[in-house]
Ligand code: BES
């Protein structure tokens with residue numbers, strides 16, 4: 001779905017359906033919201049004295065339903081911002097039960113800086129995905145269509161609106177079931193999003209992938225009745241065409257059964273339509289940058305296929321020749337993501353990139369290490385770049401935990417048969433050895449984001465909702481626009 005519209009205005013719109021006032025605990029209600037009756041004022045004072053941060057004042061017969069939100073006090077501005085997003089989630093719940101479709105937000109005094117963040121939390125919470133429902137909901141829900149932040153700076157509003165559109169796109173792509181999203185369909189979905197947002201897409205088909213000798217992607221695809229795709233997304237506004245790009249590489253496994261090494265754990269396959277979430281984050285990020293008209297060249301590379309057991313599927317013990325000519329011994333066909341990413345990372349060299357970031361639902365080990373609360377970061381880019389990414393992560397609350405690429409972890413990847421083994425059965429720190437494997441295919445500053453934990457949620461979590469979260473879109477937009 002397209003994100004609700006985000007607008008700014010200099011004054012309160014005349015016909016309000018909902019008005020949220022965000023203000024510090026000690027601040028009085030601004031006069032602009034109108035005069036409260038004595039009973040309303042007494043109720044508000046009593047409620048605001050309690051730890052409840054959100055007071056609802058239905059103003060029957062007058063203009064707006066009023067929501068008064070007390071700005072949370074947290075140790076850092078970033079943590080305050082996150083608490084405000086969560087307030088936005090609560091507010092969205094009230095808006096739907098009050099059946100209100102348009103919201104205006106005013107931030108008072110020091111809370112003014114957080115008014116857009118409240119809008120962010122509300123809009124992210126308003127996401128819903130129902131293209132396969134054939135029966136109307138009864139009673140028909142009223143959906144949020146528009147949020148106006150009074151006094152917000154135009155540039156900040158445009159940036160947030162574009163970012164939210166990118167997140168909604170990534171969520172839609174992740175939530176689309178495998179039977180509606182073969183590798184070819186996924187590539188076409190990304191290309192269609194590019195036509196709407198303003199980035200270019202070139203889809204390399206199976207013969208082109210064969211000509212490029214992408215042995216990793218082709219091997220994973222062997223068990224599938226559907227061909228693989230390799231999508232090249234490019235956003236290069238006039239004047240940036242000759243710049244060294246940032247390249248974003250996204251894992252595009254449209255469904256992961258594990259292949260012949262079929263997933264052994266009960267239910268572990270159930271959510272594996274989410275295994276293209278890295279690719280979705282790449283498309284969402286490019287869409288946001290293009291909608292915004294950002295002055296930066298970014299290339300997205302998304303190798304895509306499903307991973308299935310089939311009569312001609314690749315097998316443990318196979319030796320593959322990868323895009324860059326290195327040979328790889330296969331030990332477990334469920335460690336498939338690194339194979340297609342390796343080909344894409346090798347392919348990325350031809351862009352002479354200033355930085356490559358790959359994003360992937362790569363390992364259960366990363367999910368075990370940081371859970372759904374963070375992204376695992378590894379890579380060879382310099383400290384300043386990593387620090388800038390950490391700063392962006394705190395700002396949008398998609399926080400990173402860095403793991404080391406110590407040489408010793410590479411021991412797991414030694415093979416008697418080929419240049420490299422892609423996976424060590426029973427090895428520890430599986431997210432690190434996966435990254436060590438990828439490192440062997442890079443020759444430029446590189447960062448790897450393992451999003452296996454946060455990409456897809458089986459139970460709702462505040463404004464992140466349930467299902468695809470769009471993880472890494474807000475992070476990457478913030479990071480790419482911050483230098
Ligand atoms: N797609 C999975 C990783 C994953 C796990 C994503 C949980 C999202 C949630 C990946 O391809 C995989 O199967 N990894 C295995 C590798 C191992 C069995 C060789 C893993 O990490 O368990």
Ligand code: MN
Pocket residue numbers: 256258333334335336337
């Ligand atoms: Mn797998």
Ligand code: ZN
Pocket residue numbers: 253256275334336337361362
């Ligand atoms: Zn996978």
